Amino acid sequence: MRRFIRDYFILALVSGTIIALDQWTKFIIRQNLALGESWMPLEWLAPYARIVHWYNRGVAFGLFQNGGDWFAILAIVIALGIIYFYPRVPAEDWALRTAMGLQLGGAVGNLIDRLTVGHVTDFISVGTFPVFNIADSSITIGVLVLILGVWLQERREKQAKMQQDGGEEHPSENVNFSKANE
DSSP: OHHHHHHHHHHHHHHHHHHHHHHHHHHHHHHHSOTTOEEOSSGGGTTTEEEEEEEESSSGGGOSTTOHHHHHHHHHHHHHHHHHHGGGSOTTOHHHHHHHHHHHHHHHHHHHHHHHTSSEEEEEEETTSOOBOHHHHHHHHHHHHHHHHHHHHHHHHHHHHHHHTTTOOOGGGSOOHHHHTO
């Protein structure tokens, strides 16, 4: 029971931080910039990055516009799935746990927008890339952390197998073709 509470505390801490930061930044944007208005905190960044009040009814980075209701349902299903499976992930699998927390925070952050204002508020504009927000970034970083974690896990398993085999390669993996041509 203690581990169960600790697990959910960590998930709530990670996702709650993302949700709070996401909602706080979106609130500031909605209160201070009209739709389409830009703000340049550092003028020399103007060609590369800017803050712009925008919204979308699609998913991350403006994809699949006008699917808001379906994406709200999908976000709820994803959030419930993460909440259900999170304590079943081994504590040692930090990458999957971190990815799940980031993805939960991002999904819920954008879900709150869909339910309260009818669309997702976006405001980070970098170059010609579609405008995005903290929640979108969190989901994307969660996917990258997950990919990194899978890669590291596969690498550890491969190294463990090599050590188990005595550190030697299997003869079938180390064929010398030069002698076959003599």
